[in-house]
Amino acid sequence: MAKVVAAGVKTVQLRIKTPPVPDAAWRMALREAIAQSVAICRAADALLIVNDHWQLAHELGAQAVHLGQEDLLALSETGRAALAATGLRVGISSHSLWELARARGINPxxxxxxxxxxxxxxxxxxxxxxxxxxxxxxxxxxxxxxxxxxxxxxxxxxxxxxxxxxxxxxxxxxxxxxxxxxxxxxxxxxxxxxxxxxxxxxxxxxxxxx
Structure with missing residues:
Protein backbone atom coordinates (compact mmCIF):
# COMPACT_ATOMS: atom_id res chain seq x y z
CA MET A 1 0.00 0.00 0.00
CA ALA A 2 2.65 2.53 1.04
CA LYS A 3 4.78 1.85 -2.07
CA VAL A 4 1.83 2.21 -4.43
CA VAL A 5 0.67 5.49 -2.92
CA ALA A 6 4.24 6.83 -2.80
CA ALA A 7 4.49 6.11 -6.54
CA GLY A 8 1.65 8.55 -7.18
CA VAL A 9 -1.46 6.35 -7.42
CA LYS A 10 -4.47 8.30 -6.13
CA THR A 11 -7.04 5.50 -5.87
CA VAL A 12 -6.13 2.21 -4.18
CA GLN A 13 -8.11 -0.75 -2.91
CA LEU A 14 -7.26 -2.79 0.17
CA ARG A 15 -8.42 -6.38 -0.32
CA ILE A 16 -8.11 -8.70 2.66
CA LYS A 17 -10.41 -11.71 2.42
CA THR A 18 -11.95 -13.24 5.52
CA PRO A 19 -10.66 -16.76 6.30
CA PRO A 20 -13.13 -19.61 6.93
CA VAL A 21 -12.61 -19.28 10.69
CA PRO A 22 -11.37 -15.78 11.56
CA ASP A 23 -9.77 -15.65 14.99
CA ALA A 24 -8.92 -12.74 17.28
CA ALA A 25 -5.40 -12.41 15.88
CA TRP A 26 -6.73 -12.12 12.32
CA ARG A 27 -9.31 -9.54 13.36
CA MET A 28 -6.62 -7.48 15.07
CA ALA A 29 -4.38 -7.69 12.00
CA LEU A 30 -7.29 -6.60 9.80
CA ARG A 31 -7.99 -3.60 12.01
CA GLU A 32 -4.33 -2.60 11.98
CA ALA A 33 -4.07 -2.97 8.19
CA ILE A 34 -7.12 -0.79 7.56
CA ALA A 35 -6.03 1.84 10.08
CA GLN A 36 -2.53 1.99 8.59
CA SER A 37 -3.92 2.22 5.05
CA VAL A 38 -6.29 5.02 6.05
CA ALA A 39 -3.38 6.98 7.52
CA ILE A 40 -1.17 6.44 4.45
CA CYS A 41 -3.86 7.50 2.00
CA ARG A 42 -4.97 10.47 4.07
CA ALA A 43 -1.41 11.79 4.20
CA ALA A 44 -1.07 11.47 0.43
CA ASP A 45 -4.56 12.78 -0.39
CA ALA A 46 -5.36 9.42 -2.02
CA LEU A 47 -8.69 7.62 -2.00
CA LEU A 48 -8.69 4.30 -0.12
CA ILE A 49 -11.35 1.76 -1.05
CA VAL A 50 -11.69 -1.03 1.50
CA ASN A 51 -12.96 -4.33 0.15
CA ASP A 52 -15.82 -6.01 2.07
CA HIS A 53 -15.28 -4.79 5.64
CA TRP A 54 -17.54 -1.74 5.54
CA GLN A 55 -18.34 -1.44 9.26
CA LEU A 56 -14.66 -1.44 10.22
CA ALA A 57 -13.80 0.83 7.29
CA HIS A 58 -16.33 3.38 8.52
CA GLU A 59 -15.17 3.10 12.11
CA LEU A 60 -11.53 3.68 11.16
CA GLY A 61 -12.17 6.62 8.85
CA ALA A 62 -12.06 5.19 5.32
CA GLN A 63 -14.04 7.07 2.68
CA ALA A 64 -15.06 4.24 0.39
CA VAL A 65 -15.78 0.51 0.29
CA HIS A 66 -16.16 -2.10 -2.42
CA LEU A 67 -18.69 -4.91 -2.10
CA GLY A 68 -18.94 -8.07 -4.14
CA GLN A 69 -22.32 -9.42 -5.17
CA GLU A 70 -22.23 -12.01 -2.37
CA ASP A 71 -21.69 -9.26 0.19
CA LEU A 72 -24.50 -7.21 -1.32
CA LEU A 73 -26.90 -10.15 -1.22
CA ALA A 74 -25.98 -10.84 2.41
CA LEU A 75 -27.18 -7.38 3.47
CA SER A 76 -30.67 -7.26 4.93
CA GLU A 77 -32.80 -4.14 4.55
CA THR A 78 -31.49 -3.05 7.93
CA GLY A 79 -27.92 -3.68 6.78
CA ARG A 80 -28.42 -1.65 3.61
CA ALA A 81 -29.86 1.20 5.64
CA ALA A 82 -26.92 1.04 8.04
CA LEU A 83 -24.46 1.08 5.15
CA ALA A 84 -26.20 4.07 3.57
CA ALA A 85 -26.19 5.90 6.91
CA THR A 86 -22.38 5.71 7.12
CA GLY A 87 -22.03 8.03 4.13
CA LEU A 88 -19.38 5.75 2.65
CA ARG A 89 -18.89 5.81 -1.11
CA VAL A 90 -19.81 2.33 -2.31
CA GLY A 91 -18.58 0.48 -5.40
CA ILE A 92 -20.10 -2.82 -6.49
CA SER A 93 -18.82 -5.73 -8.59
CA SER A 94 -20.87 -6.84 -11.58
CA HIS A 95 -20.38 -9.75 -13.96
CA SER A 96 -23.75 -9.91 -15.73
CA LEU A 97 -26.80 -7.81 -16.63
CA TRP A 98 -28.76 -8.90 -13.57
CA GLU A 99 -25.82 -8.15 -11.30
CA LEU A 100 -25.50 -4.71 -12.88
CA ALA A 101 -29.20 -4.09 -12.22
CA ARG A 102 -28.83 -5.27 -8.61
CA ALA A 103 -25.80 -3.03 -8.10
CA ARG A 104 -27.60 0.02 -9.46
CA GLY A 105 -30.31 -0.55 -6.85
CA ILE A 106 -28.11 0.88 -4.11
CA ASN A 107 -26.88 3.92 -6.09
CA PRO A 108 -23.16 3.05 -6.14
Whole structure:
Protein backbone atom coordinates (compact mmCIF):
# COMPACT_ATOMS: atom_id res chain seq x y z
CA MET A 1 0.00 0.00 0.00
CA ALA A 2 2.65 2.53 1.04
CA LYS A 3 4.78 1.85 -2.07
CA VAL A 4 1.83 2.21 -4.43
CA VAL A 5 0.67 5.49 -2.92
CA ALA A 6 4.24 6.83 -2.80
CA ALA A 7 4.49 6.11 -6.54
CA GLY A 8 1.65 8.55 -7.18
CA VAL A 9 -1.46 6.35 -7.42
CA LYS A 10 -4.47 8.30 -6.13
CA THR A 11 -7.04 5.50 -5.87
CA VAL A 12 -6.13 2.21 -4.18
CA GLN A 13 -8.11 -0.75 -2.91
CA LEU A 14 -7.26 -2.79 0.17
CA ARG A 15 -8.42 -6.38 -0.32
CA ILE A 16 -8.11 -8.70 2.66
CA LYS A 17 -10.41 -11.71 2.42
CA THR A 18 -11.95 -13.24 5.52
CA PRO A 19 -10.66 -16.76 6.30
CA PRO A 20 -13.13 -19.61 6.93
CA VAL A 21 -12.61 -19.28 10.69
CA PRO A 22 -11.37 -15.78 11.56
CA ASP A 23 -9.77 -15.65 14.99
CA ALA A 24 -8.92 -12.74 17.28
CA ALA A 25 -5.40 -12.41 15.88
CA TRP A 26 -6.73 -12.12 12.32
CA ARG A 27 -9.31 -9.54 13.36
CA MET A 28 -6.62 -7.48 15.07
CA ALA A 29 -4.38 -7.69 12.00
CA LEU A 30 -7.29 -6.60 9.80
CA ARG A 31 -7.99 -3.60 12.01
CA GLU A 32 -4.33 -2.60 11.98
CA ALA A 33 -4.07 -2.97 8.19
CA ILE A 34 -7.12 -0.79 7.56
CA ALA A 35 -6.03 1.84 10.08
CA GLN A 36 -2.53 1.99 8.59
CA SER A 37 -3.92 2.22 5.05
CA VAL A 38 -6.29 5.02 6.05
CA ALA A 39 -3.38 6.98 7.52
CA ILE A 40 -1.17 6.44 4.45
CA CYS A 41 -3.86 7.50 2.00
CA ARG A 42 -4.97 10.47 4.07
CA ALA A 43 -1.41 11.79 4.20
CA ALA A 44 -1.07 11.47 0.43
CA ASP A 45 -4.56 12.78 -0.39
CA ALA A 46 -5.36 9.42 -2.02
CA LEU A 47 -8.69 7.62 -2.00
CA LEU A 48 -8.69 4.30 -0.12
CA ILE A 49 -11.35 1.76 -1.05
CA VAL A 50 -11.69 -1.03 1.50
CA ASN A 51 -12.96 -4.33 0.15
CA ASP A 52 -15.82 -6.01 2.07
CA HIS A 53 -15.28 -4.79 5.64
CA TRP A 54 -17.54 -1.74 5.54
CA GLN A 55 -18.34 -1.44 9.26
CA LEU A 56 -14.66 -1.44 10.22
CA ALA A 57 -13.80 0.83 7.29
CA HIS A 58 -16.33 3.38 8.52
CA GLU A 59 -15.17 3.10 12.11
CA LEU A 60 -11.53 3.68 11.16
CA GLY A 61 -12.17 6.62 8.85
CA ALA A 62 -12.06 5.19 5.32
CA GLN A 63 -14.04 7.07 2.68
CA ALA A 64 -15.06 4.24 0.39
CA VAL A 65 -15.78 0.51 0.29
CA HIS A 66 -16.16 -2.10 -2.42
CA LEU A 67 -18.69 -4.91 -2.10
CA GLY A 68 -18.94 -8.07 -4.14
CA GLN A 69 -22.32 -9.42 -5.17
CA GLU A 70 -22.23 -12.01 -2.37
CA ASP A 71 -21.69 -9.26 0.19
CA LEU A 72 -24.50 -7.21 -1.32
CA LEU A 73 -26.90 -10.15 -1.22
CA ALA A 74 -25.98 -10.84 2.41
CA LEU A 75 -27.18 -7.38 3.47
CA SER A 76 -30.67 -7.26 4.93
CA GLU A 77 -32.80 -4.14 4.55
CA THR A 78 -31.49 -3.05 7.93
CA GLY A 79 -27.92 -3.68 6.78
CA ARG A 80 -28.42 -1.65 3.61
CA ALA A 81 -29.86 1.20 5.64
CA ALA A 82 -26.92 1.04 8.04
CA LEU A 83 -24.46 1.08 5.15
CA ALA A 84 -26.20 4.07 3.57
CA ALA A 85 -26.19 5.90 6.91
CA THR A 86 -22.38 5.71 7.12
CA GLY A 87 -22.03 8.03 4.13
CA LEU A 88 -19.38 5.75 2.65
CA ARG A 89 -18.89 5.81 -1.11
CA VAL A 90 -19.81 2.33 -2.31
CA GLY A 91 -18.58 0.48 -5.40
CA ILE A 92 -20.10 -2.82 -6.49
CA SER A 93 -18.82 -5.73 -8.59
CA SER A 94 -20.87 -6.84 -11.58
CA HIS A 95 -20.38 -9.75 -13.96
CA SER A 96 -23.75 -9.91 -15.73
CA LEU A 97 -26.80 -7.81 -16.63
CA TRP A 98 -28.76 -8.90 -13.57
CA GLU A 99 -25.82 -8.15 -11.30
CA LEU A 100 -25.50 -4.71 -12.88
CA ALA A 101 -29.20 -4.09 -12.22
CA ARG A 102 -28.83 -5.27 -8.61
CA ALA A 103 -25.80 -3.03 -8.10
CA ARG A 104 -27.60 0.02 -9.46
CA GLY A 105 -30.31 -0.55 -6.85
CA ILE A 106 -28.11 0.88 -4.11
CA ASN A 107 -26.88 3.92 -6.09
CA PRO A 108 -23.16 3.05 -6.14
CA UNK A 109 -20.53 5.62 -7.04
CA UNK A 110 -19.13 3.10 -9.53
CA UNK A 111 -19.63 -0.45 -10.76
CA UNK A 112 -16.79 -2.79 -11.62
CA UNK A 113 -17.14 -4.75 -14.87
CA UNK A 114 -15.20 -7.97 -14.92
CA UNK A 115 -13.42 -10.08 -15.50
CA UNK A 116 -12.56 -8.26 -18.72
CA UNK A 117 -9.92 -10.92 -19.43
CA UNK A 118 -9.51 -14.31 -17.69
CA UNK A 119 -7.99 -13.87 -14.25
CA UNK A 120 -6.25 -16.05 -11.67
CA UNK A 121 -6.68 -13.55 -8.83
CA UNK A 122 -10.11 -14.89 -7.96
CA UNK A 123 -11.85 -18.14 -8.88
CA UNK A 124 -15.19 -17.45 -10.57
CA UNK A 125 -17.59 -19.12 -13.03
CA UNK A 126 -17.96 -16.14 -15.36
CA UNK A 127 -16.83 -15.95 -18.96
CA UNK A 128 -14.53 -13.06 -19.69
CA UNK A 129 -16.52 -9.92 -20.45
CA UNK A 130 -14.16 -8.78 -23.17
CA UNK A 131 -13.84 -5.25 -24.48
CA UNK A 132 -17.27 -5.42 -26.15
CA UNK A 133 -19.14 -5.97 -22.88
CA UNK A 134 -16.93 -3.42 -21.15
CA UNK A 135 -17.84 -0.79 -23.76
CA UNK A 136 -21.53 -1.68 -23.34
CA UNK A 137 -21.24 -1.34 -19.54
CA UNK A 138 -19.65 2.09 -19.93
CA UNK A 139 -22.43 3.18 -22.28
CA UNK A 140 -25.35 1.79 -20.30
CA UNK A 141 -24.42 1.50 -16.60
CA UNK A 142 -25.41 5.05 -15.69
CA UNK A 143 -22.49 5.38 -13.26
CA UNK A 144 -18.69 5.31 -13.69
CA UNK A 145 -17.33 1.89 -14.65
CA UNK A 146 -14.07 0.33 -13.48
CA UNK A 147 -12.49 -2.38 -15.64
CA UNK A 148 -11.10 -5.29 -13.65
CA UNK A 149 -9.70 -8.75 -14.26
CA UNK A 150 -6.74 -10.13 -16.18
CA UNK A 151 -5.13 -6.77 -16.96
CA UNK A 152 -1.47 -7.78 -17.15
CA UNK A 153 -0.15 -5.84 -20.14
CA UNK A 154 0.01 -2.14 -20.93
CA UNK A 155 -1.88 -2.68 -24.17
CA UNK A 156 -4.77 -4.23 -22.27
CA UNK A 157 -4.99 -1.24 -19.95
CA UNK A 158 -4.93 1.14 -22.92
CA UNK A 159 -7.79 -0.78 -24.55
CA UNK A 160 -9.82 -0.76 -21.34
CA UNK A 161 -9.33 2.99 -21.06
CA UNK A 162 -10.28 3.35 -24.73
CA UNK A 163 -13.64 1.76 -23.87
CA UNK A 164 -14.40 4.78 -21.71
CA UNK A 165 -13.85 3.08 -18.36
CA UNK A 166 -13.34 5.63 -15.59
CA UNK A 167 -10.81 3.41 -13.86
CA UNK A 168 -8.73 0.33 -14.61
CA UNK A 169 -7.62 -2.12 -11.91
CA UNK A 170 -4.08 -3.50 -12.00
CA UNK A 171 -2.93 -6.00 -9.36
CA UNK A 172 -0.11 -8.38 -10.29
CA UNK A 173 1.19 -5.99 -12.94
CA UNK A 174 2.43 -3.59 -10.28
CA UNK A 175 5.17 -5.99 -9.20
CA UNK A 176 7.30 -5.62 -6.11
CA UNK A 177 8.51 -2.11 -6.94
CA UNK A 178 5.51 -0.02 -8.05
CA UNK A 179 7.63 3.11 -8.45
CA UNK A 180 9.37 1.40 -11.36
CA UNK A 181 6.25 -0.04 -13.04
CA UNK A 182 3.52 2.57 -12.50
CA UNK A 183 4.80 5.23 -14.97
CA UNK A 184 4.31 2.82 -17.89
CA UNK A 185 0.80 1.95 -16.69
CA UNK A 186 -0.06 5.63 -16.37
CA UNK A 187 1.26 6.27 -19.89
CA UNK A 188 -0.95 3.46 -21.22
CA UNK A 189 -3.95 4.97 -19.43
CA UNK A 190 -3.31 8.37 -21.02
CA UNK A 191 -2.87 6.83 -24.47
CA UNK A 192 -6.07 4.81 -24.17
CA UNK A 193 -8.14 7.79 -23.11
CA UNK A 194 -6.79 9.82 -26.02
CA UNK A 195 -7.66 7.16 -28.63
CA UNK A 196 -10.95 6.93 -30.54
CA UNK A 197 -13.66 5.25 -28.43
CA UNK A 198 -14.31 1.55 -28.96
CA UNK A 199 -17.57 0.59 -30.70
CA UNK A 200 -20.51 -0.21 -28.44
CA UNK A 201 -22.47 -3.40 -29.24
CA UNK A 202 -26.27 -3.31 -29.26
CA UNK A 203 -26.32 -5.95 -26.51
CA UNK A 204 -23.63 -7.61 -24.38
CA UNK A 205 -22.75 -11.25 -24.90
CA UNK A 206 -23.67 -13.76 -22.13
CA UNK A 207 -21.12 -14.00 -19.33
CA UNK A 208 -22.42 -17.23 -17.79
CA UNK A 209 -23.22 -20.59 -19.41
CA UNK A 210 -26.86 -20.68 -20.44
Missing amino acids: VYVACGPVWPTLTKAMPWYAQGLDNLAWWVHMAGVPVVAIGGILEHGQLAQAAQSGASGVCVVRGLGDEPAATIPAWQKALTQGRAASPLPVPSMPHPSLEQ
